[in-house]
Amino acid sequence: MNAVEVLNIKKKFPSVTALDDISFSIGEGEIFGFLGPNGAGKTTTIRILTGITQPTSGTAKIFGHDIRTETIAARQSMGIVHETSNVYDDLTPWQNLMFTAELYHVGKGEREKKSVELLKIFDLYERRNDKVRGFSKGMKRRLTLAMGLVNSPKLLFLDEPTSGLDVQSNLIIRDVINDLASTGVTVFLTTHNIEEANLMCDRVAIINHGIIAAIDTPHRLKGTIQSVQSIEVSFDNSSVDNLSLVSLLSGVNDAKKVGDRYKLYTDNLPLVIEEVMGFAQKNGLKVQSITTLGPSLEDVFIKITGLERTGVIIHAID
Amino acid sequence: MLSIKVQRLITRIPAELAAGWAIARKDMMIYYLKPNIIVSGILFPLFMFLAFAIGRNEDPEALIPGLIAITILFSASSIEPVSIPIERRVKTFDRLLSAPISMNTLVFGESLSGFLYSLVIALIPLGIGVIVYHTQVFHIVFLSIAILLTSFCFATLGTLFAAYPTENVGEVMSMLNLVRLPLIFISGVFIPISTMPLIGQIIALLSPLTYANDLIQYSYGGSSHFTPVLDLIILIIFILVFQAGADKLYRKFNE
Numbered sequence: 001m002n003a004v005e006v007l008n009i010k011k012k013f014p015s016v017t018a019l020d021d022i023s024f025s026i027g028e029g030e031i032f033g034f035l036g037p038n039g040a041g042k043t044t045t046i047r048i049l050t051g052i053t054q055p056t057s058g059t060a061k062i063f064g065h066d067i068r069t070e071t072i073a074a075r076q077s078m079g080i081v082h083e084t085s086n087v088y089d090d091l092t093p094w095q096n097l098m099f100t101a102e103l104y105h106v107g108k109g110e111r112e113k114k115s116v117e118l119l120k121i122f123d124l125y126e127r128r129n130d131k132v133r134g135f136s137k138g139m140k141r142r143l144t145l146a147m148g149l150v151n152s153p154k155l156l157f158l159d160e161p162t163s164g165l166d167v168q169s170n171l172i173i174r175d176v177i178n179d180l181a182s183t184g185v186t187v188f189l190t191t192h193n194i195e196e197a198n199l200m201c202d203r204v205a206i207i208n209h210g211i212i213a214a215i216d217t218p219h220r221l222k223g224t225i226q227s228v229q230s231i232e233v234s235f236d237n238s239s240v241d242n243l244s245l246v247s248l249l250s251g252v253n254d255a256k257k258v259g260d261r262y263k264l265y266t267d268n269l270p271l272v273i274e275e276v277m278g279f280a281q282k283n284g285l286k287v288q289s290i291t292t293l294g295p296s297l298e299d300v301f302i303k304i305t306g307l308e309r310t311g312v313i314i315h316a317i318d
Numbered sequence: 319m320l321s322i323k324v325q326r327l328i329t330r331i332p333a334e335l336a337a338g339w340a341i342a343r344k345d346m347m348i349y350y351l352k353p354n355i356i357v358s359g360i361l362f363p364l365f366m367f368l369a370f371a372i373g374r375n376e377d378p379e380a381l382i383p384g385l386i387a388i389t390i391l392f393s394a395s396s397i398e399p400v401s402i403p404i405e406r407r408v409k410t411f412d413r414l415l416s417a418p419i420s421m422n423t424l425v426f427g428e429s430l431s432g433f434l435y436s437l438v439i440a441l442i443p444l445g446i447g448v449i450v451y452h453t454q455v456f457h458i459v460f461l462s463i464a465i466l467l468t469s470f471c472f473a474t475l476g477t478l479f480a481a482y483p484t485e486n487v488g489e490v491m492s493m494l495n496l497v498r499l500p501l502i503f504i505s506g507v508f509i510p511i512s513t514m515p516l517i518g519q520i521i522a523l524l525s526p527l528t529y530a531n532d533l534i535q536y537s538y539g540g541s542s543h544f545t546p547v548l549d550l551i552i553l554i555i556f557i558l559v560f561q562a563g564a565d566k567l568y569r570k571f572n573e
Contacts, residue, residue: 050416052572072330075418086409090348102340103417105333147413 001064003028003155003186004049009058011044011210018044019055020210026188026203028154031181033201033218034190037305041210042190043083046157049188050080062155076104079153083160083190085140089133093124093143096132097150104151111150118146122172138169145173155186163192174200198297206304213304221300229269230293233276234261236286245283249275261289265299334423341414341427342434349401350435354487358400359393360439366392366502367443378451383534384507385443387468391498391527394436394469395476398428399490402480415572425477425564432473440465453538460546461537467553468530474560475526481567501527506535511543526556 004026011019019041026032036042047053049060051071060067065074087096094115101111119125122142132140141161148156158177162170177187177200191197197204198218205215214221235242243262247255251271252264266272269292280287349355367385405411414424447453455461479494502508504518505527511519522528533549536542542549 052412052415072418072420075416080413080416082409082412084409086413088344088348088410089408091344095347099340099344100413103337103413103419105337105418 001028002026002061003030003063004032004188005059005061006045006049007059009045009048009060010056011041011048011053012056018210019048021058022207022210022212023058024205024212024215026186028186029181029184030202031177031187031189031200033197033204034188034207035192035194035197035204035301036190036207040207040305042207043159044210045207046080046159046188046190050078050157051075076151077154079148079151079156081145081148081156081158081161083163085137085144087132087140087143087147090131092129092131093119093146094128096143096147100147101150106151114150114152115146118149121176122146123168136166137164138166141165142169142172145176149176149180153185155188156180158187158189158191160191161189162196194296194298194301204297206301208305214300218297222295222297229267229295230263230265230299231269231272231276232258232261232263232289232291232293234288234290235280236288242279242283242285246276246279249279251275263293334419337417337419338423338427338430341424342430345397345401345428345431346434349397349431352400355396355400355435358491359396359435360389360442363389363392364442378447379453379538380535382443382447382451382453383538384531385446386440386465386534387505387507387527387531388502389443390436390440390465390468390530391472391501393439394432394472395479395494395498397432397435397473398476398480399494400487401431402428402477403485403487403490406483407485415568421565421568422561425474425561425568428480429470429473429477429561429564432476433469436469436473437465440469455537456540457537457546460533463550464530464533464537467550467557468526468534471526471530471553471557471560474557474564478560478564478567481564481571483571501525504528505531506543507531526553529553529556 002025004024006025007023009019009022010017022041022045034042034045044053048055049062049067051067051074054068062074063077067074088099091099097115097118098111101115106114116125119128122145124139124143124146127135127139132143135143145158145161148158161173161177165173174196177189181187189197189201201218203215203217204221206213206221233246241257243255243257246252246262246264249264249272251266251268252275253267254265256263264272264276273290276290277287279285363385367381367388371381371385402411405414476494479497480490482490482493484490504521505525506514506522507527511522511528511532514522529544529549529552532542532544533546533553536546536549
């Protein structure tokens, strides 16, 4: 049985069609990434799959339970980590966990045992009796994830779990997600961090304007745009910004600066390598490193969604 | 033979009640001592009452039931119009909307906190009556039932108004006061229903406070405009209507 089955879901609001006939399924134990620009329909999809919002038409099943007609049974097997760290600031981590567990009908002994375990995993045990109000953003995010896991869900919805977090929280959360996958928990992950999706997800769906534009493994998605290739080059004098100059070289379709390196996109690698070497010689620069790269998941995303690359930041990716 | 659906529903009742109680406990821990709840739930009805009572030389046994009724109206209906918009703003309300509980349980749990709050607050005018004015209660059972039903009725009214999809406490409170304040004047709290003009008497029939006040008056004085049983039945009907209305509105506004 699939963990999630979505069939021909449409969601229309008075002024906009948020989801237009989307269908996909997620197998048990799969980590499924859901990528899309702002307003693409990611949050609406999560709200429908968790039964908060009703679709205009179509069906969604969670472990065989129709989310519309068997909402409670469907929700019982899921944990939800919302995009915002929606914890109760006036309660302690312990009280937050107990309350969430009670909403999910977890017995007293079990919820206490699970809460101790989660507080230790997320490095919050020492602060379990402090009001959440004074916690950092990372601590609140970790607590949010712990609350999503307190009912030992078979399916976990994660909406931007690591967005804007410190390194420690990021590492803890990624480790936990990987551990969950190894124990057979299905993870539905929306993220703006494409590299995170690339590394963690078994499959990725790219949604744009309410339509699933692509759905496959990251590896296969990258294979669909083999024509997009790039080289990364670094020069000895990294303090001088040569981006505008290298972007004018013959064969370079697009360029961006990544740290002390320049990433040049092309469909003619030999020409660009030759041009780069000539550029270095002409400007008295030494090439410190040069690497040829295949398309990244980010390239796939940009190509599918029609977004534009601007400097080192991809805009409008939520 | 009960259908499988009904059997499932029955087996779920303890879990739903426990979840409702958890929601109420959470509200108690977070909201009971918030300044705007104290002002709206305790001080406002007290000042309102004093404004009408001072200088009128009324019999305390006629005043105390009215004070109890309006205190319950304001205290019971003050928790959810504060807590729910706040929870919408900080997104904790999404936790409740996505939990494996029915919408009726969510409404019940939210109302339960207002109900328990007003039970405690109702002791203040009750105590003032007994200690300061030496008022006597003739029907303690009716008074107890009246306080329980009135509290739950107005707590559910507060939850109903809080269904309005806003993150602004002031917006809900304004709408609620648009209803609560006129209720005081049309429900026989300060002006007996029998002395009202006919149109006033007809309007009074639409107010749950009319029946709450009538029942509490009966508990104190032994006489009522309607019969106590009718008051009880109509209060129960109001509770069911508010509960069903809230259930429907929360569903509708989450579309």
